[in-house]
Amino acid sequence: MRLILLGPPGAGKGTQAKILVERYGIVPLSTGDMLRAAVAAATPIGLKAKDIMASGGLVPDEVVIGIIADRIEQPDAARGFILDGFPRTVPQAEALDGLLKERGLKLDGVVELRVNESALLQRVEARVAQMQARGETVRIDDTPEVLSKRLAAYRAQTEPLVHYYSERRMLMTIDGMMPIDEVTREIERVLSAVVAAGGKAAGKASARRTAKPGTVGRTPAKRASKSASKSSAKPARKTVRKAAKKAAAKAKPAGKARKAAKKAGKRTGRVAAKAGAAKGRAKADRDTSGRGRKAAQGRGAGTKKAAKKPVRARGKAVRQLTKRR
């Protein structure tokens, strides 16, 4: 399995990466950890990165791309890896695509942890306190001032990756505000859909989520898994078709979307998982960085509000539901 964990500093990527590494027997590749090791060892890369990291900026793309290119060549990465903190810019994402392609490898998914920015400072403060209590060295960039710069860097340079991977049907957005174990459960749930890649149970769960968009999060996740188990007697394909028809009917689409809804009956669970995850972004959008409402409306995911939105927005949801097998 090859995954990317995406999310702002303090979103819990490191914590979840550790758990997923155990769960899937893959290696964690954290560019932050690698750079900190390079700084500690005073290597040429470390010397280059030191001040940039201390100020909360991003190390040049070519440096981190080089690090990752070397690292994924290592034998322990052959079984799979989870990238934490990479890519952080669109050029890095493009470079990663190239690196994987050259090696005949594929990404299995991108898990985005969405969090409320106002909680991040508290989280980082808690992390610092825990590290101090354990007698560990505290990161020099874990201060309120540097954190705000890291957040600004995330918004400006990393957040565009949400769109990048969403367009490629790779994005699975999880509400990172839930307790750690619930976040883990939710990640495992969406990943099991990916692993099954068209497996029936995953297909059903995703289809339900697709039918009730805006559902990645605490309550909706429960609702989604509940409805998934309820629907266990029905074939996945039927459920997907029903969901697509429902979405299409709601949108009162013209011929194009109706045609798309028809097609959806042939889709696999994996694509449905991705479409479901992409559509589930509306709620989480509102949780992040204050730009949420606009984003949620723009993406037309299926909150009540979005249901009243113009056909164009819901048409996108239908397209997401129906594109590609």
Ligand code: AMP
């Ligand atoms: P992290 O541990 O992921 O929060 O990263 C700590 C710092 O390392 C960041 O604030 C950046 O200065 C640097 N860094 C880590 N990963 C990258 C990356 N992919 N691109 C650029 N800089 C990075």
